[in-house]
Amino acid sequence: MSTTSTEHGEREAQYIDLAAYQDPETLDRLELLARAARETLRTTPAGISDLSTGTVRLDKVDEAPADQLDDEAGVLEVLDEREGWNLRRLVPESLTDMGVWRQRRAEWVNASAFHALRSPVYLWRAANVAALGARVGVRDAWSYVFATEYGDIADKVRRTKAGPEHIADLRADRRKEARARRREPLTVYSLTGCSTYLGAVLALGETWGWIMAAPVLLPVFGILYALGRREMIRREPDGTFAIADAVDFTGAGVLTDEGLNTALRARSVGILKDDESVTVLGFIAREPGDRASVVRFELPRESGKTAAEVGAKRKAIAAALAVDSIQLSIRQDGHEGSVYMRVADAHPFGGEPVASPLATAEQWDIWDGAPTFVDETGRITAIELLFFGLLVGAMPRQGKTFTARAAAAAAILDPLCRVIVADGKGGKDWAATALLAEAYVRGVTEPAVRRLTHVLEDLVKEMEAAYDALFELPDEVCPEGKITPEIVRDYKVFPCVLIIDELQRYLENQGKENEDDKLTYGKRIEEALETLAKVGPAAGLIPILASQKPTGDAVPSAIRDAIPQRIAHLCATYQMSDSILGTGSSASGWNAKELAPAFKGMGIHADETGLRFIRSLLIKLPAFRVICERGRSLRIAAGTLAGEAAGQSGRAARVGGILADLLAVFEDNKLPERLATADILDGLAQLDPSTWAPAALGVGEEDRAAYVQTGGTELRKALDTALDGTGRSLASRGWSKGGRANGYYLDDLRQAAGIV
Structure with missing residues (x-):
């Protein structure tokens, strides 16, 4: 232990040698850990070593054993500067990022295709320039050989009304100069070469055919093109001339820096002014699968624009890029002025719907989410049902039942998940769930509505009992006051999925239990659902609700607002879209009314992370029945089959x-x-x-x-x-x-x- 003192003699700090308080085994273990950490560090970019870096050792050389002087003792443990080199740190990122290389390849391929398609135009332009060169060449050669400039001088002298003797002198000089030029070796060689070349071409054409002789004319074509290009530049010295057009990637899905800035400067977009440009973070790259270009960029700070404003202009930007708006994804990436943009090459949801992986799964765990749809990148996405639930809304026959079925399949294949189903449509869509559901209600007849009313009211009481059970558990077992996988397994507080299709039909019911009742069945169902949606998630209550008309007059906002995860398929009005996705979503560019009706199952998914385009996974009725049969077998094996599916009447x-x-x-x-x-x-x-x-x-x-x-x-x-x-x-x-x-x-x- 030692101390240091200030210049006034006051104690400033105290140093304690902690190693003196450790046993030898602990010190050896710490030394081994330190060595392993140093070796690991050498393999990282931060661990690049040089001759000036090393690890200071406090061992004294004279106290160390002789056989350990090389690797245990010493003042400085010097690292080999060749170890830990990271080539990625030395090579530019543009040469090591495969996404950037995919982007370059896409640019090259599209540029080649662009020029190939316009090659006839380029050939016509080149022919016109060569023709101009031929005219200019003949004119200049004639002027040189026959000294035509003297004729111009004679015309000027004639206009000055000079004497005829001056004109005669000029003509004599012209003839003399012309004869001299025709005798020059350059003129003779040129005429001889041209005639020889022409004779060779004629001979080759007669012998091998004119098609074989065509390549021989390429040098002549090149010379004439050069003469024509020089003449065009002489005529327009301030203009630009090019045979090939600038490559236009518009509509090809290949995004470039220039194309991005041009689109954001478009009059209909108005994000950038003419003298402003975005700052691309890194490089524009192609995502794996080579189906889209992705870019992250920052807006000019002086413009005051935000990522939300760019997202609101998604349709206008798509028009400027000549792509369908469904091909364009925009979201905030970091701070308010940082944007992530993805431009797909084609419609991301073209082709046949993707089959759900649950169709072949033997079992599923609801805690792993529910595979429900594919996003715009083509990846299957498993949404979180626990603590979130799901609300699906759309016009008739737009796939909401398929979406709800895809999500419900995850709960059906989990033997520790209870299932309750009410099908307001009354068809066969959910009939197979009767094999495992504790309660299955079909249709909106008076007995069915009465049955659902009591089922939900009983479920509210069960939820309260579940909270009582959670309340009695120690904090170590239930730290957040809600169910966990361990609580489900050890204390049998099972999650419960409540599936109601065509919810609006139940809420519209005006029947009563008897004349003395103050509330109708529809109102009682509404109150029970509101309680379950608001309070039930922590106890494992998972609502999956589907409605044709999820507006306020059919499905109350209190129920909708309690379910943070929603999917909207094609809607009749933007108000209906907003009622599902949230107020203002249409103004931000997310309007389910504008979805393409040709792609069944396509929709917009909204959760706490934002909005995105999706297409539901497909589970047809035969496959769904197989899933339900598998779910029943799993529950029988686990001893969790209960309610009506187990032959028990009632709830x-x-x-x-x-x-x-x-x-x-x-x-x-x-x-x-x-x-x-x-x-x-x-x-x-x-x-x-x-x-x-x-x-x-x-x-x-x-x-x-x-x-x-x-x-x-x-x-x-x-x-x-x-x-x-x-x-x-x-x-x-x-x-x-x-x-x-x-x-x-x-x-x-x-x-x-x-x-x-």
């Missing part, structure tokens, strides 16, 4: 036997507050005549009193046996004068069944 999940039969009798009588023992026995006799019919109890059918007395006694015995060890009981009660036991109350039965 008595995990309750069977006499309790389920009693609930069925109450349901057959439209769930009255109470039922007399005689009526209950009549109902049980219809369900199971071999046990509860008068003959089975050993009494005559005409002796009603004996039947009620004997049957009542057997019923009490059956109930006592069923409830033995549960801590619950069920006894008959009286409601008539005299205190006699007349029968059983529905609330008592539900409490005994454990569903309240």
